[in-house]
Amino acid sequence: MKRLILTLLFFASLVLLWALIVRARIWSPVLLPSPMKVGEYLKSAAEDGTLWQATLITVKRLVIGYIIGLVGGIPLGLMTARWNILHDTIGTLSLGLTTLPSVCWVPLALLWFGQSEAAMLFVVVMGTLWSVIIATDTGVRHVPPIYRKAALTMGSKNMHIWLKVIFPAALPFIVSGMKQGWAFAWRSLMAAEIFVTILSGFGLGQLLHYGRELNAMDQVIAIMFIIVLIGLLADKTLFAPIERFLHRRWGTSQ
Amino acid sequence: MYVTHTFELPPSTSTSVREELQFLPPSKLKVENVSKSFKSRTGPVQALDRVSLRVAEGEFLCLVGASGCGKSTLLNIIAGLEKPDSGTVTADGLRVQEPGRERLVMFQEAALFPWLDVLGNVLFGLKMKPHLTNKDRKEVARYYLELVGLSRFERANIHELSGGMKQRVALARALAPNPRMLLMDEPFAALDALTREQLYGDLQEIWESRRKTIIFVTHNVREAACLGDRVILFSPHPGRVREEFQIKLPRPRDINSTDLAEHASKIMRSLKGYKDTNGEIAE
Ligand SMILES: Nc1ncnc2c1ncn2[C@@H]1O[C@H](COP(=O)(O)OP(=O)(O)OP(=O)(O)O)[C@@H](O)[C@H]1O
Ligand SMILES: [Mg+2]
Numbered sequence: 382m383k384r385l386i387l388t389l390l391f392f393a394s395l396v397l398l399w400a401l402i403v404r405a406r407i408w409s410p411v412l413l414p415s416p417m418k419v420g421e422y423l424k425s426a427a428e429d430g431t432l433w434q435a436t437l438i439t440v441k442r443l444v445i446g447y448i449i450g451l452v453g454g455i456p457l458g459l460m461t462a463r464w465n466i467l468h469d470t471i472g473t474l475s476l477g478l479t480t481l482p483s484v485c486w487v488p489l490a491l492l493w494f495g496q497s498e499a500a501m502l503f504v505v506v507m508g509t510l511w512s513v514i515i516a517t518d519t520g521v522r523h524v525p526p527i528y529r530k531a532a533l534t535m536g537s538k539n540m541h542i543w544l545k546v547i548f549p550a551a552l553p554f555i556v557s558g559m560k561q562g563w564a565f566a567w568r569s570l571m572a573a574e575i576f577v578t579i580l581s582g583f584g585l586g587q588l589l590h591y592g593r594e595l596n597a598m599d600q601v602i603a604i605m606f607i608i609v610l611i612g613l614l615a616d617k618t619l620f621a622p623i624e625r626f627l628h629r630r631w632g633t634s635q
Numbered sequence: 636m637y638v639t640h641t642f643e644l645p646p647s648t649s650t651s652v653r654e655e656l657q658f659l660p661p662s663k664l665k666v667e668n669v670s671k672s673f674k675s676r677t678g679p680v681q682a683l684d685r686v687s688l689r690v691a692e693g694e695f696l697c698l699v700g701a702s703g704c705g706k707s708t709l710l711n712i713i714a715g716l717e718k719p720d721s722g723t724v725t726a727d728g729l730r731v732q733e734p735g736r737e738r739l740v741m742f743q744e745a746a747l748f749p750w751l752d753v754l755g756n757v758l759f760g761l762k763m764k765p766h767l768t769n770k771d772r773k774e775v776a777r778y779y780l781e782l783v784g785l786s787r788f789e790r791a792n793i794h795e796l797s798g799g800m801k802q803r804v805a806l807a808r809a810l811a812p813n814p815r816m817l818l819m820d821e822p823f824a825a826l827d828a829l830t831r832e833q834l835y836g837d838l839q840e841i842w843e844s845r846r847k848t849i850i851f852v853t854h855n856v857r858e859a860a861c862l863g864d865r866v867i868l869f870s871p872h873p874g875r876v877r878e879e880f881q882i883k884l885p886r887p888r889d890i891n892s893t894d895l896a897e898h899a900s901k902i903m904r905s906l907k908g909y910k911d912t913n914g915e916i917a918e
Contacts, residue, residue: 525744527742527745527746528746528748530711530716530734530746531740531742532759533715533716534714534715534734534735535736535739535759535812536734536735536736536760536763536812537759537763541763545759545762546748549748549750550749550750552750630750630752630793630794631749631794632749632792
């Protein structure tokens, strides 16, 4: 409770500082709108629905692409860990592609899929997939062989061992890979949305882009604020509970 | 808190649970001419050289030998986790080809699963028994947790347990699927003397009441003399069976008794002989 109050106080004072700087008129109000103006934009955009719609579209692209990335990446990672031939091929490819900043997929996606939803999904999947494969592969390779042996003597076999022993044992690695994949996907999706207008739906990135076109700084800052908020929310509601569970079970927290 | 008696099952216990907890006749084991070598950077290491031994039903056999004489390797081969280069292992008249839960291993290292709590660990082996319902499984798991005196900790995480408690959970987990044979690889080596003494008592009690065949590996000759019906002495480089000692002392045995100490010092003398000559002793 005390920590929550401190956090809130910190952010309140940030906004206060911002308001004071605007008051001091160091920069023109066109370049640095007041918190009130940003709030007003958010209010009107929420009322006419553009904000919700854009958020929904962006989050939908992100979630669908992310899930595809996980559903593909985790089994692939398990497989590259299981078979050396896959490790040397797909594993090496994944390692190479994780080093590629995921924004670099945007031009390729546009050429392949045109200005479509598919292009957006592709970018998100590419952001997620490779780091999930690498993390899963690494995780499995770090599982102490003794766990497998213990399970074998208790009568566990092939598929059962993979599902009930190797997968959970590798979970701390897999989750950190999922987190990294999420961050990559989120960044590349924003880049893609800012670069290109997709006619099938206006995402947050597009709102940001048009904010710049219209010189509407309040819109730009408001949308950035929303983007940060979504990122924070995902972390706090999705990853934090899983990580807390892992820390508690493994005893890795202080 | 520690086991000093056999448990009465409450009258409400279902028949499936009673059957699960029933005693099965222990298995017989035959190891014949088993050899095993490993490749290492400095060349091949002969871990086991033509090892043969027999274990009778319900016997408590201790294997003693210097570090590196292949005791763990032999247990792994008996368990079916590793293949011998030559020779055979026969359990209950069947050749051992792969691991199976009739021969459960309690490993030298900690092998409890950190992603499961204490109860989850004990349940793991029971989940592989399809004829039990989940409720039955829990009941059986709790029975064994009580047997090792850890009922209160069934919801604890593994990292929250002390070393001795972990070994108790490992023991409960190994006992729960009701294996005919237990292979124990220096299970108590890392524990303090007091905890160890308690566990000696528990183990003898369980062995007697549940009629299991136990192969118990240890460095500690006193431990071997305290637990075993028979003690087999290994010599290293290459790992060979050297000598056998019958321990005909009444049970339960007290590790501090003088009779036991006499046996232990006899074994110790032999053991030292093999170690000094590095195993290359004339026959
Ligand atoms: N997987 C392996 N690869 C290479 N060498 C091995 C392997 N496992 C065992 N060895 C070698 O085989 C020999 C016997 O090892 P083992 O673990 O069976 O000994 P041990 O009797 O159990 O020793 P300790 O009492 O120290 O546990 C040792 O020299 C060891 O170096
Ligand atoms: Mg060993």
